Amino acid sequence: MSAHVNQQRLWDSLMRLAEIGKTAKGGVGRIALTDLDRQGRDLFCTWARDAGCEIRTDRIGNIFARRPGRNPDAAPVVTGSHLDSQPLGGKFDGAFGVMAGLEVIRALNDAGIETEAPIEVVDWTDEEGARFAAGCIGSAVFAGMRPLDEALALIDADGISVETALDEIGYAGAAAVGDIDFKAYFEAHIEQGPILEAEGLPIGAVLGAQGQRCFMVTLVGEDGHAGTLPMAKRHDAFMAAAEMSLTLEALASTYEPAAVITVGHVRVVPNSRNTVPGRCVFSIDSRHPDEDTLERMEAEMTGTMQAIADRRGVALEVAPVTRAAPVAFNPVCIDAVRQACQARQVRFIDMHSGAGHDACKIAKVAPTGMIFVPCERGISHNEAENARPEDLATGAQVLLDVMLATANN
Amino acid sequence: MSAHVNQQRLWDSLMRLAEIGKTAKGGVGRIALTDLDRQGRDLFCTWARDAGCEIRTDRIGNIFARRPGRNPDAAPVVTGSHLDSQPLGGKFDGAFGVMAGLEVIRALNDAGIETEAPIEVVDWTDEEGARFAAGCIGSAVFAGMRPLDEALALIDADGISVETALDEIGYAGAAAVGDIDFKAYFEAHIEQGPILEAEGLPIGAVLGAQGQRCFMVTLVGEDGHAGTLPMAKRHDAFMAAAEMSLTLEALASTYEPAAVITVGHVRVVPNSRNTVPGRCVFSIDSRHPDEDTLERMEAEMTGTMQAIADRRGVALEVAPVTRAAPVAFNPVCIDAVRQACQARQVRFIDMHSGAGHDACKIAKVAPTGMIFVPCERGISHNEAENARPEDLATGAQVLLDVMLATANN
Numbered sequence: 001m002s003a004h005v006n007q008q009r010l011w012d013s014l015m016r017l018a019e020i021g022k023t024a025k026g027g028v029g030r031i032a033l034t035d036l037d038r039q040g041r042d043l044f045c046t047w048a049r050d051a052g053c054e055i056r057t058d059r060i061g062n063i064f065a066r067r068p069g070r071n072p073d074a075a076p077v078v079t080g081s082h083l084d085s086q087p088l089g090g091k092f093d094g095a096f097g098v099m100a101g102l103e104v105i106r107a108l109n110d111a112g113i114e115t116e117a118p119i120e121v122v123d124w125t126d127e128e129g130a131r132f133a134a135g136c137i138g139s140a141v142f143a144g145m146r147p148l149d150e151a152l153a154l155i156d157a158d159g160i161s162v163e164t165a166l167d168e169i170g171y172a173g174a175a176a177v178g179d180i181d182f183k184a185y186f187e188a189h190i191e192q193g194p195i196l197e198a199e200g201l202p203i204g205a206v207l208g209a210q211g212q213r214c215f216m217v218t219l220v221g222e223d224g225h226a227g228t229l230p231m232a233k234r235h236d237a238f239m240a241a242a243e244m245s246l247t248l249e250a251l252a253s254t255y256e257p258a259a260v261i262t263v264g265h266v267r268v269v270p271n272s273r274n275t276v277p278g279r280c281v282f283s284i285d286s287r288h289p290d291e292d293t294l295e296r297m298e299a300e301m302t303g304t305m306q307a308i309a310d311r312r313g314v315a316l317e318v319a320p321v322t323r324a325a326p327v328a329f330n331p332v333c334i335d336a337v338r339q340a341c342q343a344r345q346v347r348f349i350d351m352h353s354g355a356g357h358d359a360c361k362i363a364k365v366a367p368t369g370m371i372f373v374p375c376e377r378g379i380s381h382n383e384a385e386n387a388r389p390e391d392l393a394t395g396a397q398v399l400l401d402v403m404l405a406t407a408n409n
Numbered sequence: 410m411s412a413h414v415n416q417q418r419l420w421d422s423l424m425r426l427a428e429i430g431k432t433a434k435g436g437v438g439r440i441a442l443t444d445l446d447r448q449g450r451d452l453f454c455t456w457a458r459d460a461g462c463e464i465r466t467d468r469i470g471n472i473f474a475r476r477p478g479r480n481p482d483a484a485p486v487v488t489g490s491h492l493d494s495q496p497l498g499g500k501f502d503g504a505f506g507v508m509a510g511l512e513v514i515r516a517l518n519d520a521g522i523e524t525e526a527p528i529e530v531v532d533w534t535d536e537e538g539a540r541f542a543a544g545c546i547g548s549a550v551f552a553g554m555r556p557l558d559e560a561l562a563l564i565d566a567d568g569i570s571v572e573t574a575l576d577e578i579g580y581a582g583a584a585a586v587g588d589i590d591f592k593a594y595f596e597a598h599i600e601q602g603p604i605l606e607a608e609g610l611p612i613g614a615v616l617g618a619q620g621q622r623c624f625m626v627t628l629v630g631e632d633g634h635a636g637t638l639p640m641a642k643r644h645d646a647f648m649a650a651a652e653m654s655l656t657l658e659a660l661a662s663t664y665e666p667a668a669v670i671t672v673g674h675v676r677v678v679p680n681s682r683n684t685v686p687g688r689c690v691f692s693i694d695s696r697h698p699d700e701d702t703l704e705r706m707e708a709e710m711t712g713t714m715q716a717i718a719d720r721r722g723v724a725l726e727v728a729p730v731t732r733a734a735p736v737a738f739n740p741v742c743i744d745a746v747r748q749a750c751q752a753r754q755v756r757f758i759d760m761h762s763g764a765g766h767d768a769c770k771i772a773k774v775a776p777t778g779m780i781f782v783p784c785e786r787g788i789s790h791n792e793a794e795n796a797r798p799e800d801l802a803t804g805a806q807v808l809l810d811v812m813l814a815t816a817n818n
Contacts, residue, residue, distance in 0.1 A: 193637030210636060214682060226671035226694045227619060227763030228602030229787060231661050238672055239658050242651035249648050252640050262635035263647055264682045268675045273623060273692040273730075275673050283682040285635045321682075354636030378638060 003111035005400055007393035010103045014392070017043060017083075017099065018091040027383025028091050032084035032126035032137075033061070033165035040083040041171060044098060044123055051105045053121070057173025060151055061125035061166045062138040064180075067105045069118040069407060075183040077115075077407040078366075079104065079399060080122030082138075082358060086130050090385020092190045092375060092392075098123050100188040100396040107400055115407035117183050124358040125171075131156045139358035142178045143365045182366035184333055184406050187359040188399045189370060190387050194378030195257075195351060202394045203348035204372030205337040209360045210258070210287040210352050211294045211326035217244070217305065221314040223270065223278035237280035238268050240314040244305045248284060251300055255293060258352060261286045261301075289326050289352040327360045333369030333402075340401035346394060355380075369402070371395050412520035414809055416802035419512045423801070426452060426492075426508065427500040436792025437500050441493035441535035441546075442470070442574035449492040450580060453507060453532055460514045462530070466582025469560055470534040470575045471547040473589075476514045478527040478816060484592040486524075486816040487775070488513065488808060489531030490767060491547075495539050499794020501599045501784060501801075507532050509597040509805040516809055524816035526592050533767040534575075540565045548767035551587045552774045591775035593742055593815045596768040597808045598779060599796050603787030604666075604760060611803045612757035613781030614746040618769045619667070619696040619761050620703050620735035626653070626714065630723040632679065632687035646689035647677050649723040653714045657693060660709055664702060667761060670695045670710075698735050698761040736769045742778030742811075749810035755803055764789075778811070780804050 020039045021030030030036045041063060045055050048065035056064045066076060081097020101121030108119065124142070129135025132154040140146040152163035166172035191197075196204050221235035245263045252261035262285040269279035284301065288294045302318060309316035334350075341348040351372065353360070359370045373395035376386035429448045430439030439445045450472060454464050457474035465473045475485060490506020510530030517528065533551070538544025541563040549555040561572035575581035600606075605613055630644035654672045661670035671694040678688035693710065697703045711727060718725035743759075750757040760781065762769070768779045782804035785795035 191637065192634055193639070194642050195639065198642065212636070224787070225601055225764060225789065226669065226673055227621070227696050227765075228600065228789075229669070229763070230602070230604065230666050231658065231669055232665060233603050233607065233787075236658075236671075238675060239654060242654040242672075245648060245651040246655065249640065249645075256641060257639045260635065260638070260640055262645075262683065262685055263651075264635055264677075264684050264686060265680050266647060266675060266677045266686075267680075268673075271674050271676075273673045274671070274694050276671055277673060277675075285683050287636050354638070355634060356636075378633065378642075380634065380637075 003107045003113055003400055003404065005103050005107045005393055005396040007389055009106065010099060010393055010396055011389040013099045013102065014091060014095060017095055021085065023088060023383050025383040027385065028085045028089050029087050030083065030085045031087060031131050032128060033131065033162065033169055035169065037084050038169035041123060044083060047102055048121065051102065051109060053105065056175050057171055058175040058177045059173055060138050060141045060148060060177050061171040061173060062142060063123040065121045067108065067119040069115045071116055074117035075181045076118040076120040077403050078120040078122055078182045078185045079187060079403060080124065081187055081189060082124045082127035084126055084128050086128050086381045088383050089381055090383060092385055092387050093192065093380050094127055096190055096392060097188045100399050103396045104400045104403055115404060117407040119403055119407055127358055132162055136356065136358055136361050137162065139361035143361040144178060145361055145364060148177055184367045185359065185362045186333065186399055186402055187357060187370045188395045189357060189372060190375035190380065191372040192355050192375065192378065192380035196372060196374035197376065197378065199349065201347050201349055202373065202391050203341050203346055203398055204351040205334055205348050206329060206353050206370035206372055207334060207350050208289055208326060208328040208352055209356060210289050210354055211291055212285065212287045212322060212324040213294055213298055214322035215284040216319045216321055217282050217284060218317040219280045219309065219314050221278050224276035226274040226276055229276055234276055235313040236276050237314055238277040240308055240312045241266065241280040241282050243308050247304050247308065248301060251297065255288060255297065259288045259297065260354065287354060291326055327363050329363055329369050330367035333367050336402045336406060337369050337371055337398065340398045343401065344397065346398060371398050412516045412522055412809055412813065414512050414516045414802055414805040416798055418515065419508060419802055419805055420798040422508045422511065423500060423504060426504055430494065432497060432792050434792040436794065437494045437498050438496050439492065439494045440496060440540050441537060442540065442571065442578055444578065446493050447578035447580065450532060453492060456511055457530065460511065460518055462514065465584050466580055467584040467586045468582055469547050469550045469557060469586050470580040470582060471551060472532045474530045476517065476528040478524045480525055483526035484590045485527040485529040486812050487529040487531055487591045487594045488596060488812060489533065490596050490598060491533045491536035493535055493537050495537050495790045497792050498790055499792060501794055501796050502601065502789050503536055505599055505801060506597045509808050512805045513809040513812055524813060526816040528812055528816055536767055541571055545765065545767055545770050546571065548770035552770040553587060554770055554773060557586055593776045594768065594771045595742065595808060595811055596766060596779045597804045598766060598781060599784040599789065600781040601764050601784065601787065601789035605781060605783035606785065606787065608758065610756050610758055611782065611800050612750050612755055612807055613760040614743055614757050615738060615762050615779035615781055616743060616759050617698055617735060617737040617761060618765060619698045619763055620700055621694065621696045621731060621733040622703055622707055623731035624693040625728045625730055626691050626693060627726040628689045628718065628723050630687050633685035635683040635685055638685055643685055644722045645685050646723055647686040649717055649721045650675065650689040650691050652717050656713050656717065657710060660706065664697060664706065668697045668706065669763065696763060700735055736772050738772055738778050739776035742776050745811045745815060746778050746780055746807065749807045752810065753806065755807060780807055
């Protein structure tokens, strides 16, 4: 029993969807719970109904499109992602996961295949967090990681709440959030990183998501005159930050390829050309798929930074900002993805997700896996985001095979 | 023939002067050509006249107070500095040089000593450059390094010209600028650096001023997602800047103690915690007393930065911003300072000035020397600027001895 995705149909659907919120540079700006988001949701619902699905919307606005199975009491096998985007986002982040799910249903229809368990495609509300300063709102509430009332009360910069915005676009559904069990959840997504493209591989079998620990570091040395203060007498906060940053970079490289450490934000005070900086604040974003390793990395970072600060006579303060534990996907789901690749002779690698996804939330309440496809130069959250039609089709085909196998298992 | 400065009188004069423009934290805010500057000038003129001096003001507002010599045709031996300050400056920067000159005259009067050549004390207009965005205005015009018309036409943030401001405070003098030859010029000044205090030495015999070369460096790498972009695939502009900065620091240290290199200004783009920086702009301020060494340092800097940029796959642009040649003071003047110290058994070291001074301009047109005294922790351009009465008196005494010897030579 086999079904084949239609590469052109998948691509055309993505391009049609990308017309909604199209930006000047060919990207997409379809911010959650705006009228553009409504148009995207409406189009998805229309296409899903045309494909024979029943639509159910829950109170946080998550939309579930169900293709019935032979056994109406069986827990559905679910796929999906999100239709909202960054303000200057791309055509594929999120949209691919939803359209791939739709293509799975269309291809099953084409092949006349009935599954044992129902197949569902979900559009999770506001994954991007571009409007309400919290991401993965729909999936987090679904997974019980954020209370519904709290999520509905989140407000945007204009003071408009999620609840009001949902009402305004007509997607404040009646269904209780999280009232259905998933047999399994699979999410297809562009990698948003450069690994698959660089390796020339069409599929990543995602093992889970990296844990993340972020810190803000404050260094206090002593201001000084750039002309009169000899090098040996300086307590230069920026030079301390520079040395620490290079040490962090080297440290991450010792845990390669899984570890990444980023110094993305740097503020020098007084930031004057002819003053030795007395103060420097910088951020550390450290990520690794393994909690113990993250812990070791933190200890190493702290120790090495303290040593540098002491040697340079600079005061060091390290304040934790964010701490997210790694997410491990379900071994059966991961293996199902690998087996689907092997059966089609599609080359793949096991990899971790560096970014957060709705699947990371759903993993708390359902057996979950993800399928990554390459995107051009790893660029995402950017109007230039791009992916090849054949890679997207390969991802959708693997998704179809995995869901079909799981639904009939 | 000998005269002795009066430590208490010198200190009291400095403290009385510091009442004019006194700031909340005990500093001085006496910006050039404001009414506070006028009050400072008035007080200086009153004291100078009381000490028997004739006052002459030139068209750029420089004030010369002359104590006549036996030979009215002899070129005067001149000392001085500036009475203007930074907006939140200290009580000693500039003021010490002028008050030390006044104390020289008072002490000569006390001792009943007549000199062969006249002795003059000068207050140069606007050394600090806090108002008209050009420093050393009076001394630069005097030395022929800036045309008078151009200087008079400089405007402040409110569009008020130097010419108008001089008129308003009544110090637009009639004398042509630079119409007198100096037999020699000596300027006493706080070090504005930490060396003398750290070494426990009361006097620095200043050999000249460091040359300065400043650059703005622009690095362009590639933005990336802090979670998904592996370390090995990054072109992180900030990490490149950090590595370059440390290399510059190490380079300066190889030319210690004379060389200093400062990275005072750093801008990271997009400066977001979870984005690998694609762009970084930073400043380099390099100083050394020797032009050839500055040239070698620049070549080394450029070479090492290019190597780092190439290795990291980051584009490098180095734009020159400021280029000031080193200033060498007159060997006879330097030696006169050393001899005065030796004669009084005052310990001293030869040193270079890291900051700019009016003396650096006057050195173009007259035999020039400088006398540095320690200041607390090297702090200057700051309300906390401080110096010890005994150190200031020692500096004034050396100044007196040097001027007396030069005037009678």
